[in-house]
Amino acid sequence: MEVKEMSRRIVVDSDIEALPRIQRMWELADENNKSKQHPADFPAMAEIPVGRYTRQDFFEIENTAIWKQSWLLAGFVDEFAKPGSFKTTTIADVPVVLVRDDKGAINAFYNVCQHRGSKLIKAAGGVQPNLTCGYHCWTYNLQGELKFVPDEHDFPGLDKGGKSLRSIRCEKFGAIIFINFDEDAAPLQDFLGVLGSAIGDVPMDRVRLYKSVSRELPVNWKAVLDNFAENYHVKFVHTHTLHPLVDSKVAARQCLSNGHSALTIKPRTASAIGSVVKSDGLAPADSSGMKEVTSISQRAYTLFPNVSITVTESLLFVLSIWPVSVNQTRADGYFLSISRTGEDPEATAKAAAEAGEAGVQFFSAVMQQDLDAMEQMQEAMSSGGIEKIRLGYKEQQIYNYNLEFDRLIGKNNIPDGLEVEDVGLPIIVTA
Ligand code: FES
Ligand SMILES: [Fe+2]
Incomplete structure (x- = not known):
């Protein structure tokens, strides 16, 4: 595959999750972790002002600039x-x-x-x-x-x-x-861009919603989004749930255009993620016609401005994160079954809703751990005890959508001291 660099945009001429590409990224991540090297071609990110999470004026600007202009x-x-x-x-x-x-x-x-x-x-x-x-x-x-x-x-x-x-x-x-x-607004397809092709293999005609959950929590919506965009916390927050299944250090992290991102994480064993979901009695492996990488990775996406999507062979987990006020957020989680070719999608969804609780319980338990980690975070952020957030390489997705927030708001409309510096983050675009 040809990969060439054009300023800060990385042009990829085929599927961003083609297996050889992902495996090469996993190898590089593994090498960097083992040798304790920061990827040489990745910039250090500037710090992000905490006021973006705590100030009413920034929250009101978001309402116009982000929520009224995005899909x-x-x-x-x-x-x-x-x-x-x-x-x-x-x-x-x-x-x-x-x-x-x-x-x-x-x-x-x-x-x-x-x-x-x-x-x-x-x-x-x-x-x-x-x-x-x-x-x-x-x-x-x-x-x-x-x-x-x-x-x-x-x-x-x-x-x-x-x-x-x-x-x-x-x-x-x-x-x-x-x-x-x-x-x-530009058409949805243009807005999704590379992300649209990244998840374009999901057989949407066989996808059915079978369960939804909703939770409110007292923290700014972006803190919740940040949590679901990065996997730096997995070892510490999901010690006995996700961590035994996936090697969160070994991941392909790809910042995409329009603030989206893709995170393709290496499992500890080939069937680690699938086994959780498959125990629901949903579709067995190799039946969905999805990308090869699906059965051997944890595929997760952040869809700008407020959605996290996890893709498996038989289940989509979609989380949308909505501001209620500057310090209150609602998180809506949706479980969608993916039926096999020739199988009745309604019957699959019904079976999943009635009998298939393992996937729901697993994702719910993981989500609860995330929510617990954010408990009292807003009070802490608003206390004057911190001025700026420092992000590491494994949290780059957060930086990417913050840059997009600022692009939508317009540099001149951002309150003094709350802007995020464009450090030339590499953004993946397809040829
Ligand atoms: S019919 Fe009178 S307000 Fe709707
Ligand atoms: Fe988490």
């Missing part, structure tokens, strides 16, 4: 089984309703009635033939068009055609639904 995970296709299937959520303080229409499309709207601004749909989810406001019964079809107004004769000159629900950009990556509040 955000909003759900999974199989949450919308039939026409009229809907789900409501609040993202970045915006009430959102997603609904499948009678043509099969999934549409996203501001969940706001165009009469007098009531929150349109109050239920969390369900199936409805149309979207009806509970206040005065203005009724919209599944494309968001206003179709019925009680006593319409009392509204002379009302143009119902001009009173559709305000729509939100909504695009799919396989089974995963994303929205973007920025009407001018």
